Amino acid sequence: MSSVTVNQAIVAELYTWRFLKWVLAICVAVVAVFPIWWMFNVVFADPGTPVSINPRLYPTSLSSGLSKIQIILMETPYLRAYFVTIGYALLTILGMLLIGSMAAFEFALFDFPGKRLLFGLVMLSLMVPTVVTIIPTYLLVAELGWLNTMQGLVVPGLASAFGLFLLVQFMRTLPREMIEAARLDGASHFKIYWYIALPLSRNAMVTLAILTFMKTWGNFAWPLIVAPKPEIYTVGQVVGLFNAPFSHQTVDVVMTANLLAVLPPLLFFLIFQRKIVEGIAMSGSKG
Amino acid sequence: MNARRHLPHYAMVLPFALLFAAFFLYPIISGFYYSFHDWNAATEARFIGLANYEAVLKSRDFARAMTNLGIYIAITVPLGIAVALALALLVDSFTGFWANFFRSAFFLPVVLPAFLAATIWRWMYAPNFGLVNMVLGWFGMPSVNFLNDTGTMLYALIAVDVWVSAGFNMVILLAGLKNIPQDLYEAARLDGASRLQQVRYVTIPMLAPILFFVVTYGFISALQVFDVPWLLTGSSFTAYGGRRNALLFPVMDMMGRAFGAVRFGEATAYGFILTFVIILFTAVMFGLRAWRTPK
Amino acid sequence: MAELEIKSVSKSFGSVGVLSDINLKIASGEFVVFVGPSGCGKSTLLRTITGLETETAGDIFIDGKRVNDVDPAKRGTAMVFQSYALYPHMTVAENMGFGLKMAGEPKAIIRDKVGQAAAILRLEKLLERRPGQLSGGQKQRVAIGRAIVRNPKVFLFDEPLSNLDAELRVQMRAELIDLHRRLNATMIYVTHDQVEAMTLADRIVVLNGGIVQQFGRPLDLYDDPDNRFVAGFIGSPKMNFLDAVVLESGPDHVTLGKIGGSDRSLRLPFRSFDPSIKQVVLGIRPEHARLGESGADSVPVIINFAEELGDVTYLHGKTPGGSPMIIRSDKGRFGGQTDCHVAFDPGGIRLFDNDGRRLRADRN
Numbered sequence: 001m002s003s004v005t006v007n008q009a010i011v012a013e014l015y016t017w018r019f020l021k022w023v024l025a026i027c028v029a030v031v032a033v034f035p036i037w038w039m040f041n042v043v044f045a046d047p048g049t050p051v052s053i054n055p056r057l058y059p060t061s062l063s064s065g066l067s068k069i070q071i072i073l074m075e076t077p078y079l080r081a082y083f084v085t086i087g088y089a090l091l092t093i094l095g096m097l098l099i100g101s102m103a104a105f106e107f108a109l110f111d112f113p114g115k116r117l118l119f120g121l122v123m124l125s126l127m128v129p130t131v132v133t134i135i136p137t138y139l140l141v142a143e144l145g146w147l148n149t150m151q152g153l154v155v156p157g158l159a160s161a162f163g164l165f166l167l168v169q170f171m172r173t174l175p176r177e178m179i180e181a182a183r184l185d186g187a188s189h190f191k192i193y194w195y196i197a198l199p200l201s202r203n204a205m206v207t208l209a210i211l212t213f214m215k216t217w218g219n220f221a222w223p224l225i226v227a228p229k230p231e232i233y234t235v236g237q238v239v240g241l242f243n244a245p246f247s248h249q250t251v252d253v254v255m256t257a258n259l260l261a262v263l264p265p266l267l268f269f270l271i272f273q274r275k276i277v278e279g280i281a282m283s284g285s286k287g
Numbered sequence: 288m289n290a291r292r293h294l295p296h297y298a299m300v301l302p303f304a305l306l307f308a309a310f311f312l313y314p315i316i317s318g319f320y321y322s323f324h325d326w327n328a329a330t331e332a333r334f335i336g337l338a339n340y341e342a343v344l345k346s347r348d349f350a351r352a353m354t355n356l357g358i359y360i361a362i363t364v365p366l367g368i369a370v371a372l373a374l375a376l377l378v379d380s381f382t383g384f385w386a387n388f389f390r391s392a393f394f395l396p397v398v399l400p401a402f403l404a405a406t407i408w409r410w411m412y413a414p415n416f417g418l419v420n421m422v423l424g425w426f427g428m429p430s431v432n433f434l435n436d437t438g439t440m441l442y443a444l445i446a447v448d449v450w451v452s453a454g455f456n457m458v459i460l461l462a463g464l465k466n467i468p469q470d471l472y473e474a475a476r477l478d479g480a481s482r483l484q485q486v487r488y489v490t491i492p493m494l495a496p497i498l499f500f501v502v503t504y505g506f507i508s509a510l511q512v513f514d515v516p517w518l519l520t521g522s523s524f525t526a527y528g529g530r531r532n533a534l535l536f537p538v539m540d541m542m543g544r545a546f547g548a549v550r551f552g553e554a555t556a557y558g559f560i561l562t563f564v565i566i567l568f569t570a571v572m573f574g575l576r577a578w579r580t581p582k
Numbered sequence: 583m584a585e586l587e588i589k590s591v592s593k594s595f596g597s598v599g600v601l602s603d604i605n606l607k608i609a610s611g612e613f614v615v616f617v618g619p620s621g622c623g624k625s626t627l628l629r630t631i632t633g634l635e636t637e638t639a640g641d642i643f644i645d646g647k648r649v650n651d652v653d654p655a656k657r658g659t660a661m662v663f664q665s666y667a668l669y670p671h672m673t674v675a676e677n678m679g680f681g682l683k684m685a686g687e688p689k690a691i692i693r694d695k696v697g698q699a700a701a702i703l704r705l706e707k708l709l710e711r712r713p714g715q716l717s718g719g720q721k722q723r724v725a726i727g728r729a730i731v732r733n734p735k736v737f738l739f740d741e742p743l744s745n746l747d748a749e750l751r752v753q754m755r756a757e758l759i760d761l762h763r764r765l766n767a768t769m770i771y772v773t774h775d776q777v778e779a780m781t782l783a784d785r786i787v788v789l790n791g792g793i794v795q796q797f798g799r800p801l802d803l804y805d806d807p808d809n810r811f812v813a814g815f816i817g818s819p820k821m822n823f824l825d826a827v828v829l830e831s832g833p834d835h836v837t838l839g840k841i842g843g844s845d846r847s848l849r850l851p852f853r854s855f856d857p858s859i860k861q862v863v864l865g866i867r868p869e870h871a872r873l874g875e876s877g878a879d880s881v882p883v884i885i886n887f888a889e890e891l892g893d894v895t896y897l898h899g900k901t902p903g904g905s906p907m908i909i910r911s912d913k914g915r916f917g918g919q920t921d922c923h924v925a926f927d928p929g930g931i932r933l934f935d936n937d938g939r940r941l942r943a944d945r946n
Contacts (some may be wrong), residue, residue: 017482025377025385029392032454035407038418069374103303112296125311129565131511131538132558135545136318137310159306181632181667184517185681185732186655189295195680199671209475217565218400220514235558236402243406244521251410261403269398273391281462 042255043068068256077230077259081238086264088153088223088234089216093209095158100208101201103166105193109179119168125161138225148229153222163208166282168203171197190262208280210272217265235261289478313521322556327549329502341555349530352537356510357443359536364447364505370449371456376486378457379464390461394454401451403517412519413447427518434519436512437533444534452508453516456501463497464490481580510565513538537561584658584735584768585610586631591640592628593792595934596617599791600626602639608770608785609857613762616772617779618789620816627789628738631770632659644735655681660729664741666721668713668728675700675709699730702764720749739771743778755781776816780804788812808876810938813865819908821896821897824864824870824881831855836933838864843903844881850928853944862941863934868896868910868932873922880923883907888916 041056044065059065073079106112109117137156146152174197182192198205223234233241240256242249249257271274288368322339325331340372342350351502378390396404411418412433420430433443467490475485491498520529528535537557545554586608593601601623616624629635631642633654642649648659668677676683678699679692687695700706702735703723713721722742729737739758743751759782762769772781779786780800788795788811795803796808800816807813813821824842831837836855839847841864862889874880885899897909897916933941 001413021377021380023441025381025389028374028377029389032395032450035411035418036399038411040405062924088713099302099306102299103769106296106299110296112293115296118300121312122307125307127566127569128311128315129507129511130476130543132318132555132562133311133314135541135554135558136314136321138545139321139551140310140317140705143476145572155306156310159303161307163312173475175667177665177667178662180670180726181661181663182669182680183634184632184654184659186684188684189299189682193299196365196669198380200669202671210290214328214398214400216701218402220402221519221542225542236400239402239406240518243409243518262399265398265400269395275450277390277394277458280458 013250036266039255039259039262042252044286046250047252055062065242065256067264068253069260072253072256072260076238076257077233078235078238078260080231080232081235082260084150084232085217087150089107089213091154092157092206092216093212095154096160096163096212097205097209099158100163100167100196101205102193104171104201105197107164108168108171109174109176109197122161122164126165134221134225141226146226148227148232152226153234157216160212163212166208166279167201168186169282170201174200190192197254207275207282210268210275210278213268214265214276318555319503321552322554322559325550328551329549332481332552333419335552339553340560342553343557343560348532348540349537350536351528351532352535352540355532356512356536357533358441358507359445359512360506362442363448364502364509366445367449367452368456368501368505369450369500370453372460374453374457375460376490378461390580393457396451396506397454397458399451401514402518404447404451405515408443408450409519409521410484412443437531440520440529440533444519447515447519448509448512452505456457456505458495459501460494463494467493499572503569506568506572507565510561510568511538512536585643585769585921586768587643587646587737588627588631589641589643591627591630591636591637593623593630593635593640593791594757596654599792601630601637603913604792604794606787606794606797608768610768611766611902613759613769613771613782613784614787615783615785616770616778616787617774617776618795620774621919622789623792624787624789626776627741628740628770628772631736632661633657633736634661647654654912655684658734658735659738660730660734660736661738661740662722662725664726664744666713666742666745668721670713673710673712674705674716674724674727677713677724679733681728691876693702695731696727696783699727699754701763702730703727704861718746719754722746722754723757725930730765735768737765737767739769741773742771744773744775751778758782760768777818786816788815790815796859809867810863810934810940812931813934813940817867819868821865821867822907823868824901824905824907825903826862826864828855828860831857840903842881842901844882844901846879846881848879848926850931850933851943852933855943856941859935859941861936863936863938864898865932865934866926866930868908870927871907871909871924872908872927873897873911874925877925883909883922883924885909885916885920885922890916 012278019219038056041059044059044062046061047064077211107115141147141156143151144152146155159287178196179192180197187195217235219234220236223237227234239257239261321332323334323336325335325338326332356407374393378393379387383390399407412420414420414430414432417433419433423429423431431439433439434485471489471493475489480488499527513536516534517527517539518531520527520534522528522539523542527543527547531553538561541554543560544550544557586606588606588608588778591601591604592599604627606614616627618624626635630637633649633652637650644658671780672680675693675696678696682692682695696709697706700709703755705720705723705725705727708716708720708724713724718726725742743754746754749900755778761925765862771779771782783800784796785799786803787797790811795815796803796812801817803812805883807816810823814823826838826841826848829837829839829847832855834853835849836852837847841848876882881901883899883901885897887898889896889898895916897911899907899922901907907924913917935941
């Protein structure tokens with residue numbers, strides 16, 4: 001065999017491989033994206049299009065979609081659930097960041113008696129599955145009279161071992177000399193945290209905030225048991241109502257409800273894509 | 288003097304420590320206590336020894352849930368990770384814009400709240416007009432009621448599960464792939480390794496630590512599967528698990544016993560049994576890793 | 583401007599002793615350099631002075647006031663760190679003014695003081711930049727500026743030039759000397775580089791193993807070292823050390839034999855040599871050794887290679903006993919391995935006992 005034919009074979013193989021690669025990638029992308037696209041198309045479809053007309057490849061009516069969104073926001077408890085969930089997510093994020101960063105600052109940069117024990121305990125809790133704590137925690141919340149309240153939703157999730165772990169990992173990379181320089185500059189312990197450690201950890205904090213938002217927005221089990229009253233339904237529960245077998249809602253209205261639930265995390269993803277991906281990759285590689 | 292010097296440290300840790308103690312340590316301890324008691328939160332708790340554990344272990348639902356779980360895990364974990372690895376390799380073979388594009392596209396399902404993924408797929412799986420059945424129809428196959436046919440329910444769940452989790456694991460594996468030095472591949476190519484051989488002899492060994500994390504994490508979360516089967520079957524605390532309990536899983540069973548049947552003692556005992564299984568799994572995984580890693 | 587006194591300071595981390603019984607008195611306005619190999623305790627001593635480390639025993643006085651229990655920020659010391667430790671999220675001006683801000687000074691005063699310090703260091707144009715946008719030398723100046731703004735009694739420098747390239751280092755040394763002259767402040771400077779110590783210092787503290795080996799003016803250390811460690815540490819290339827035995831000694835001389843394992847002997851003037859000492863180490867700097875003719879007072883050396891630097895040539899060789907030997911030679915080119923003879927300038931010979939202590943002749 002001459003070297004020319006060998007080269008041709010290699011080139012041919014290369015092209016086949018490239019072609020297959022593209023076909024595969026596009027197919028997977030379609031499978032991944034289409035259900036969401038389909039949902040979008042059902043919402044923005046001409047009214048009266050039977051749901052059985054499939055596949056819906058593109059939206060056909062903007063106004064009909066908007067009017068459905070309007071109906072849902074005005075005539076159902078959806079808007080309130082939206083505010084409840086946003087409040088739940090924001091309060092969780094703020095509390096977790098504050099409490100977690102304060103503790104991470106100490107665990108990452110200082111030594112004090114009991115630190116190893118406490119930190120070890122928290123890291124150990126990462127291994128303990130939520131199933132074992134969820135019911136006793138519910139019972140505790142009930143005892144505190146916090147069922148169907150915002151604090152009942154938020155407070156038990158604030159001492160996040162995962163969040164602490166992420167922040168400690170990051171703060172460990174802060175140079176020691178910088179902390180000492182601040183001390184020599186006369187900054188008190190709290191001011192070193194506030195003026196130096198906190199601003200320098202902005203990246204890790206933002207990552208944690210985004211991951212926490214995604215997680216809280218999608219949290220289903222905890223609100224389900226701790227906030228079973230309609231006044232404090234989260235989006236997850238309301239979406240569950242819309243989709244229940246006897247909800248008396250037409251399919252396109254149900255899909256509108258679903259679409260509205262996807263919107264915030266989807267927007268977050270489009271804006272903070274890199275941070276989200278980095279955050280997940282980081283938690284994986286450190287584990 | 289010494290204690291005073293450390294005071295600021297304790298002050299800063301205190302909020303976290305208090306909340307951690309109240310909402311992690313205390314629930315574990317109190318849960319352990321409840322698990323030996325007959326208790327419905329309304330009447331006085333009554334000590335009954337191991338009866339709760341016995342009741343759970345002997346119940347038919349537990350056996351059913353564990354069987355489902357066993358099949359589910361045996362398929363979903365390896366399949367999910369194989370798909371994730373394949374996607375990671377696929378994305379890694381692109382560069383620039385298209386690498387980002389495909390990564391984002393593949394990751395999109397992760398962005399959805401799990402409750403929504405389940406909800407959307409209920410529509411996808413719907414008999415007759417659902418998208419999946421429509422595609423089957425193109426190939427002349429009869430419509431299947433995926434979520435009501437005990438023969439297909441579990442596999443329908445697995446498909447959703449892989450759809451949701453593949454992107455997540457892909458991102459972690461991609462980060463690992465990026466850390467493999469390029470010259471290792473070049474060396475392997477000079478040694479005459481084909482593309483597949485490069486994956487087998489360079490990529491997978493170099494990814495081992497991250498694969499280990501992904502597999503372990505995959506096991507732990509699969510053991511606690513709840514949202515997706517709960518919603519796929521349209522469950523409530525009084526009726527869950529789908530037709531003939533074909534999608535009954537331990538956490539669903541546990542939640543039902545707590546909030547449907549109001550047997551909190553039994554439910555907490557259930558939690559501890561599950562935790563025991565999870566710890567056992569994790570220990571086996573770590574043991575395997577220690578055994579596989581030469582000193 | 584302040585006097586600094588360190589009285590029997592010791593420091594240990596757990597059971598590991600790092601500093602033992604340090605006693606130093608540093609005059610106001612003096613530029614003192616702590617020098618020693620890594621791990622000798624010089625940085626720990628500096629950090630103890632500023633209060634970042636707490637001494638295990640002993641006292642530190644600044645201007646006669648005991649500062650052991652004074653907060654690091656209030657001791658009147660300012661430190662320039664090796665890594666500069668600039669706050670990356672603050673501008674140069676904010677970096678320099680952070681200490682004043684923490685002390686609750688009004689903004690106008692902070693701006694004034696930062697402006698003055700910036701003028702001294704020619705940083706006026708950089709005040710609004712962030713550290714990430716500065717070169718190494720500029721960062722260094724900002725770090726010094728941050729110290730100046732605090733108007734400290736004592737400036738402390740912890741290897742501040744070690745992250746700069748060679749050329750910039752020379753330039754910054756000159757700037758530091760200039761700065762010291764203008765501010766007329768007490769400055770303490772830590773380095774492992776003896777050349778840096780020699781160029782900068784009014785007086786040098788040589789530390790080894792947590793113990794002060796010698797404290798004195800640079801040339802005093804060079805010409806009159808207290809012990810073998812100082813003799814070997816100061817000066818480049820190093821002083822040569824050759825083993826020798828004492829053949830006989832009298833009231834005004836000592837005769838050494840078996841120098842460097844050779845069969846040569848040497849009679850040196852030495853007032854009242856301790857006759858109980860039978861073995862010594864002879865120290866001779868490369869510039870005090872000359873290539874010469876074979877003779878009774880010269881030692882045979884095998885030259886292995888030469889560093890031909892242009893202005894001088896250093897010949898590296900070995901004595902018959904195997905001790906390494908460096909000889910300075912001002913002329914001639916090296917032509918491969920050769921045997922030669924080396925004669926010592928008697929005034930350049932320093933004697934040490936077997937424990938490394940300097941043997942000094944009686945002065946009168």
